[in-house]
Amino acid sequence: MGTQDHKLAWIQALRGIAAFMVVLVHNRGALMGTNAGQLIADHLFLPLSMGVDLFFIISGFLMVLTTRDFDASRAYAWKFTAKRIARIWPLFAIASLIAVAVDHHGIHGFLHASVLFPYLEGLLSIPHDPAASPIYFNMALGVAWTLCFECYFYLVFAACMLFGRHRYGVMAGWFALTLIAIPLLRGSYSLGVASQPLVTWSRYANLAINPIVWEFIFGMLAGWLYCSRFTIKHVATVYVTVILLxxxxxxxxHRIGMVNFFGPRGWGAPLAILFFGIVLLAKRGDIKVPAWTVWMGEISYSLYLMHVYVFELVQRVATRIPMEPDVYRVVLFVTRPIIAVACAWLMFRYIEAPASAWMRKRLVGIRLPVFTRRWSFQRHSVPTSRDAG
Incomplete structure (x- = not known):
């Protein structure tokens, strides 16, 4: 592990923790057969959905950190975009194929355009039906709603790179327009992610105005803090400040209207405070993480996309085995996360990593004429750091 990778082991560990939190949330269904199990599922495991908020904050952080060597060229913007596509799309496409087979009983789902169309929309990161849900969008591959927001953020980030050294100014203007001005003009400004009035003329526009995008911005601010010279000398000051906030x-x-749900009005706010505290500690080198959490971070994308379908297949097998209902619930609750992690590791090693590397090599190797020159006002490049991940 290189020096930079070692320094960022903590961020990889947070990725792994976030992914496993989501796994535990979806595994809580095994507990819901009794009143006590329902209570545990609702009050202990459901709040772990905040793993999604943590993912979004981490994404914003990494976009700033991994583009510190931005040279203000269009070629760099294309390279960034190509790496993002290669990171997300190959496994997403494979997961969508698996989802069609699992959800629609093998080959049968591939024979009907009406079945395939929602999955194809998901591959384009288009919200399928915003009217059905203000945030989940009724996506065919359920967890793909988060990828819609991820890809929207990457698209904005890449587009703003086309403005060279003015990229962050343009980005600030865009987010001010979509997250503040437009909601105010619509007369419905709110930080609640589930309370945004529907944009009927464009499904994609519902992503732009949703306050959950603030979490990417929180992450970007943390990224700038991490890259800056600002430090807090005394560790105790960091701990005390975070605890007090x-x-x-x-x-x-409840007095200020916070809710137990996604977004800056929900779990995103306390997570942002914690994340800023972690960033300040990481700048000092005071973050040590267990190796297994870093490993979990490496397989986190495979785990996130595939665990629901692993759960479904394990459940189908378990229903064929005679056992008492209580035993059945315990078996599901214990075995599903373990099998999901094992399958995610296999998926990462033999499918995700090779497929992503293959696509990345080919996309980055494309030399489009429009991306071969810098703007005339770009004269200096910033010091080289690490390529965008």
Whole structure:
């Protein structure tokens, strides 16, 4: 592991933790057969959905950190875009094929255009039906709603690179327009991700105005902080500040209208506070993480996309085995996450990593004429750091 990778082991560990939190959320269904199990599922495991908020914050952070060597060229913008496509799309496409087979009983799902069309929309990161849900979008591959937001953010980030050294100014203007001005003009400004009035003329526009995008911005701000010279000398100051801010937020949670749901008005706010604290500690080199969490971070994307379908297949097998209902629930609750992690590792090693590397090599190797020159006002490049991941 290189020096930079070692320094960022903590961010990889957070990825792994976030993915496993989502796994546990979806595994809580095994507990819902009893009143006690329902109580545990609702109050202990459901809040772990905040793993999604953590994913979004991490994404914003990494986009700033991994583009520190931006040279203000269009070629760099294309390279960034190609790497993002190669990182997300190959496994997403394979997961969609598996989802069609699992959801529609093998080959039968591939024979009907009406079945395939929602999955194809998902591959283009187009919300399938925003009217059905203000945030989940009724996606055919359920967890793909988060990828819609991820890809929207990457698209904005890449497009703003075309403005060279003015990229962050343009980005600030775009987010001010979509997250503040337009909601205010519509007369419905709110930080609640589930309370945005539907944009009927464009499904994709519903992504742009959703307040959950603020979490990417939180991550970007943390990225700038991490790259800056600002430090806090005393570790105790970081801990005390984070604890006081979190305590103040939690004590006044309901009074200020916070909710137990996604977004900056929900789990995103306390996670942002924690993340900024972690960033300040990481700048000092005070973050040490277990190796298994870093490994979990490496397989996190495979785990996130595939665990629901692993759960479904394990459940189908388990239903064929005679056992008491309570035993059945325990078997599902214990075995599904373990098998999901094992399958994610296999998927990462033999499918995700090779497929992503193959597509990345070919896309980055494309030399489009429109991306071969810099703007005339770009004269200096920033010091080289690490390529965008």
């Amino acid at each position: 979190l305590a103040t937020l939690l004590i006044g949670w």
